[in-house]
Amino acid sequence: GAVVSQHPSRVICKSGTSVKIECRSLDFQATTMFWYRQFPKQSLMLMATSNEGSKATYEQGVEKDKFLINHASLTLSTLTVTSAHPEDSSFYICSARQPGLARDNEQFFGPGTRLTVL
């Protein structure tokens, strides 16, 4: 299957700083990428949908000015958590769709990024 990578896998930062997380589709071109957030013992929550070359669509309750998403190429999307605070500490997971598949809906998930804000 297709591979999606994330970098970094783990990051610790101070409150008030910004953190950038990269999501790459390694062996396919992804026109659409998704960002999820997962708090301990909870399920994945969709944050936003990112289409290459256009603005991301954010889910209700997700601050677009705080979680900046850039999808500048077909293999890379970035999520920047601006002015991070301890409540932003979470497991961030990206996912990418591979167009052209018969089922046309398969999403491939990255391994996740553990963000800890001190």
Place this chain on the structure above:
Amino acid sequence: DAKTTQPPSMDCAEGRAANLPCNHSTISGNEYVYWYRQIHSQGPQYIIHGLKNNETNEMASLIITEDRKSSTLILPHATLRDTAVYYCIVRVNNRAALIFGKGTTLSVSS
């Protein structure tokens, strides 16, 4: 939006079959049933999906009832490495993203 209902947890002995149920009574005719699992601190892993017919692959089997209101994921010979949270997802009509519910935590013990 079609929603799913799964038991919060299940136990299974190693080597035995694990049967994970899922109710999706509001599923519409063109919506697929997907199963993913998430091992602790990893990204979700695709297992299997189906529309009407039963499906089998190298990981599992998916049994969908004739009325499509429920399904069962079967891991034929569970191992300790199958311990994970299993998510049954019905693709929300006209949305591209997979929306996750609470899933079932499967614990496989020796």
